[in-house]
Amino acid sequence: MSADTDELVVIGGGIGGLTTGLAAVRSGRRVRVLERSAQFGEVGAGIQLAPNATRILQELGLLDEIREVGVLPRRIVLGDAMRGGELGALDLTDFVERYGAPYIVMHRSDLLDILLRACQRAGVALETGADVTSLMDDGAGVDVMCTDGRTFRGTAAVAADGLHSRTRALFSDDEAIGSGYVAYRGAVPMDQVSRHADLRDVVAWVGPGLHLVQYPLRSGRFYNQVAVFRSQAFARGEPDWGNPAEMDERFAQCCEHVRESTPLLGRDNRWPMYDRAPIPTWVKGRIGLLGDAAHPMLQYLAQGACQAIEDAWTLGAALRRHEGATGDGVEAALLAYQAVRVPRTARVQHTARTWGEIWHVDGVGRLLRDEVLRRRAADDHAHVEWLYGRGTDGADAVLSA
């Protein structure tokens, strides 16, 4: 291995990429993270971190910083977007005791900042403006070539380059699947907010073909909202589908609370919602996928970032298991990572779609959903145990293999 060879090159400096950098450095690897943009950072508003992710961030020594800027909600509530009122709730107050770490909501950019500073402290090499065009695995390492002529070489390369990952083409020719839903977002100072839900809760107001999520950020100084709806114009094949006028029309049918909350949403940006179907293979030789590049999912379980964090942690564990190994050892680590992460994330992808259908169901399905929620106590955690429970991320499995 030459002095110029990193042990791991990570393509993509989002939540998944930076966490992978941190987790791999902890395993004693020399790691470099490449970000396409001129600087690290992220557009976006709020992010939800469930205990399956906060447990890992705690292990990475970041939880105190995160708690300082985040909010620990009391409950996740499903509200009836049409009639108002609560349909059901999940109690979060005993999550530290129950799952070893709290449920936290925070600003995405705050999390990015914390991860970036931690990478800098830990000695992760960081490159910006590194727009990767191709990868070449020659059996001894991977050359990662950028548009500006730079080439980075690693013993292995992991692509955490998001929903529209270029690296994914090595594994699948699938296309991102448009759901016909579009999101509008807004995180605004609390003093601009005239209408909010209980500030101790994360609330998802759900109705046929639409929903509105609301929760506080930054110690309650900001209020985060996401409005999502199924576009009729998309179904009709119109190019300007999901525009603000269509949003206004759809949300006009909602209960007063939801109706009067939507004016705070930013109207200049819209996010069409995509996912992909699970694929069985993310690893070939010394190259692997991670995060949305591997398993982009709909947002209904709020697990996109959480699963990327789980990926990073499990990959770190796999590298630790094969510590000191080069060549085949790195390949074995990637395969061990893939073996536990593929089924886990496929389940999350499937369940996120189903959960979205449950949120948006109409007709008799809506009656049945409301009945299920009415009968489920807030302290009944059976349905989230597989997702939030300890030892579900697969890191233990690869360490004990």
Next chain:
Amino acid sequence: MSADTDELVVIGGGIGGLTTGLAAVRSGRRVRVLERSAQFGEVGAGIQLAPNATRILQELGLLDEIREVGVLPRRIVLGDAMRGGELGALDLTDFVERYGAPYIVMHRSDLLDILLRACQRAGVALETGADVTSLMDDGAGVDVMCTDGRTFRGTAAVAADGLHSRTRALFSDDEAIGSGYVAYRGAVPMDQVSRHADLRDVVAWVGPGLHLVQYPLRSGRFYNQVAVFRSQAFARGEPDWGNPAEMDERFAQCCEHVRESTPLLGRDNRWPMYDRAPIPTWVKGRIGLLGDAAHPMLQYLAQGACQAIEDAWTLGAALRRHEGATGDGVEAALLAYQAVRVPRTARVQHTARTWGEIWHVDGVGRLLRDEVLRRRAADDHAHVEWLYGRGTDGADAVLSA
């Protein structure tokens, strides 16, 4: 009132008409029941009598006879028509204690025979071949004219002439609503049956767009089956929709038990399933509707006959309340009957439709239904209290009015 004037003429000699004859005679009325066919009797197979009906049949002194020829099932079970296995159940064993009378399944013709004999014993006048063409309310009574030239005169007339009631045209110009579902039936001697569910249960095997109901009849000497499916050919507008070949194709996708049960169904007759929307008025002067003529419903709650029996009983109570009254008294009795029966039967009609949708739901609604059923204990009767509970038929309300 002339010697030729009955106090009540009932048009239609089915379950509703005969029970009305009996209930009205108990109120001391002179009653005549007109049947269009050459003899009283009914095609058809099994019938389910819930306690809201058997309580009334008990009051009419018929329950011992009914128990002799009927079967008292232990449970109503919903099975998964596609995967097999139970989705949920309702315990019926404490219904006498809980609701004052048992749940009974029996042959429709056995019930007709019992009602007919009871009418004969009680002195109800019975006419066959009486095909009614028109009614004339002259303010003092109603002339009921038949195709063969006979005219019967009553102080009042009640039409229990079924789904395709001619009399209903006095109240509504609505048409029967085809659901696109079709039923095939069969009640065969038990020794021909190679495949049956637990003989102590009424079992409805439910799946997307289809179901199969199975239960024993005549002390377990016969086995009754009804297979129902949503016809794709109906949706395509084909005239021969819902034919046996289509049934075979649909049920070929079911679990082994359901698949192997369907060959016993009679293939020569099919019953397209209809209902109508509730209407607010069934009574005009001295003329009223009753049973399916007033509120035809889908069969999913097995309440068609039960609601006709409730109608009859409540009308009897209303006539008793206005005992000795003629003229306006009869009109008041009919109005009192209408006032309590219209909302009750509208709820049953609506709920029957919804229950059918629940049986046949697919996709995420099916997941939710299965979850609701899994969580509902067999001894949880909260959802049937409004239907089976004492005092729900409205007779008490008209008596105490």
